C-alpha cells in the first residue's frame with residue numbers, strides 16, 4: 001500500500017487478543033438442552049483491531065474455504081452482537097482462526113464459534129483504553145445463549161467441565177461440576193453432517209408423560225454417574241426425548257449407537273449428531289470401544305479426548321502499531 005507523503009499521518013495503536021475455545025458435547029443422552037461437557041479439543045483465534053472498519057477473517061484448518069471471511073462470519077457477528085448490546089461499535093478487526101472442531105458434527109462448533117466471538121469482544125472491551133469494561137459470567141452466558149438458541153453447548157464452552165444449564169425469566173443460568181476422573185470420553189466422528197436446525201425440526205411438540213419421567217430419572221442419575229459413580233454411566237445415558245425422533249435422519253449414527261450399547265458401552269448421540277459420544281467407565285472400556293469401532297467401522301474418526309476443565313480463555317497479546325493517513 002503506498003502512502004501519500006502529503007497526507008497527515010497518525011499512529012494507530014492496534015490491540016490484539018488470543019482466544020482458545022473448547023469443543024463440547026451436549027445432551028449427554030437424557031439431558032436434552034441442559035447438560036454438556038467441554039472437550040480438550042478446540043479452536044485457537046487471534047483478533048487484532050485495525051483502523052479500517054469491517055472484518056477480514058483468515059481461516060486455517062476446519063472451515064477453510066467454506067465459512068465466510070468477512071463481517072458475516074459467525075465469530076465476528078457474535079463479537080459485534082456483544083458490542084451492539086452494550087451500545088458500542090465493534091472496531092475493525094483482522095481475525096486469524098485456526099480451527100479443529102468439525103462443523104455440523106455434534107461437537108458444538110457453532111456454540112464454540114459464538115463463544116469465541118464473545119470472548120474476543122470481552123477481551124477487547126476489557127483492554128479498551130478509553131472505557132474499559134469487564135463482562136460478568138451471566139452476561140457471557142446470556143449473550144451466547146441468545147445467539148445459539150439453547151445454553152447446553154455454550155455453557156461448557158465458556159466455563160469448562162460438566163455444566164447443567166437452565167433458562168429463567170431473568171436469563172440462562174449454569175452450574176459447573178467437575179467430572180469424576182474415571183469417566184473417559186470417546187467421540188466418534190463420521191464423514192457426513194447433520195444440521196442442528198434440521199435435527200430440532202424432527203422433535204415433536206409434546207412427548208408422553210412416561211417418557212418425560214423416564215428422562216427426569218436418567219438425567220438425575222447421570223449427574224451422580226458423571227461426578228461420583230461412573231459404573232452407573234450405562235443406565236444413566238438412556239434417553240427417550242430426542243434420539244429416537246432423529247434416528248431416521250442419521251441411520252449410521254443410530255445403528256452404531258445400537259451396536260455399541262449391545263456390547264455394554266454407554267454410547268449416545270453427541271449434541272444434535274451425527275457424532276457419537278461414549279462416556280466410558282475408565283480408560284480400558286474406552287480403549288475397547290475405540291478398538292471395536294476402528295475394526296468394524298474404519299470410516300468413523302476416533303477421538304480419544306479428555307474433559308476440558310477451564311473453558312474458553314482470552315488473553316491480551318502485543319500488537320504492532322501502524323501509521324495511517326487521516
Ligand SMILES: Nc1ncnc2c1ncn2[C@@H]1O[C@H](COP(=O)(O)OP(=O)(O)OP(=O)(O)O)[C@@H](O)[C@H]1O
Nearest residue numbers: 067074104105106107108109110113195196271272
Ligand atoms: N469456527 C466457525 N467459524 C464460522 N462459522 C462456523 C464455525 N463453526 C461453526 N460455524 C457455522 O455453524 C455451522 C454448524 O452449526 P450446527 O449447529 O449445525 O452444528 P454444530 O454446532 O457443529 O453441532 P451441534 O450443535 O449439534 O453440537 C457451520 O456449518 C457453520 O456455518
Ligand SMILES: N[C@@H](CCO)C(=O)O
Nearest residue numbers: 026032033196271272
Ligand atoms: N441440545 C441441542 C444440542 C445441539 O446444538 C440439540 O440437541 O438440538
